[in-house]
Amino acid sequence: MNHDIAPVGAEHFDRLTEVWEAAVRATHDFLPAGYIERLRPQVRDQYLGFVQLRAWRDAHGVIQGFAGVHEGKLEMLFIDPASRGQGIGKALLAQVIDELGVHEVDVNEQNPQAVGFYLSQGFVQVGRSPLDGQGDPYPLLHLALQRSA
Numbered sequence: 001m002n003h004d005i006a007p008v009g010a011e012h013f014d015r016l017t018e019v020w021e022a023a024v025r026a027t028h029d030f031l032p033a034g035y036i037e038r039l040r041p042q043v044r045d046q047y048l049g050f051v052q053l054r055a056w057r058d059a060h061g062v063i064q065g066f067a068g069v070h071e072g073k074l075e076m077l078f079i080d081p082a083s084r085g086q087g088i089g090k091a092l093l094a095q096v097i098d099e100l101g102v103h104e105v106d107v108n109e110q111n112p113q114a115v116g117f118y119l120s121q122g123f124v125q126v127g128r129s130p131l132d133g134q135g136d137p138y139p140l141l142h143l144a145l146q147r148s149a
Helices: 010-027 033-050 088-100 112-120
Strands: 004-007 052-057 063-070 073-079 104-108 123-129 140-145
Touching: 004 088, 010 033, 010 052, 010 063, 010 073, 033 063, 033 073, 052 088, 063 088, 073 088, 104 112, 104 123, 112 123, 112 140
Parallel strands: 073 104
Antiparallel strands: 004 052, 052 063, 063 073, 104 140, 123 140
16 A cells, blocks of 8 residues: 655645545434535634644545644544545554554544444543534544553
8 A cells, every 4th residue: 555644734625625525424424414514614714724634645646534633632534435444544543643642532423433443443432522512412422542551
């Protein structure tokens, strides 16, 4: 698997937003379409600029996935649906744990694939909120990286 994981900036926000939207539509079937439409400009114009970004590029230099981190918390991890199942998420997660000190993440309870992914990568549930970050009724599980002794 030829790839490159590197920091990216505002010049890549359009592609990152495309990946975000495609990934959310593929994995968050509990969200109404209007919710995604409402969130898209916030992701593009606010959220991406708030986090440290690392993107996974394929052999042609096309971004196929990305992670966004703020103060040790993984705020975003999205993979283009056409590239899922190739280890991109694991590679990005390992990179941001190592490089940016990620030790916690919130994940939608109604997204069992994501919950299972993080649990398989050494995270454990440490809490739950009934509302998402927008104050909407999409419960979040709070996960923390289980440190090996």
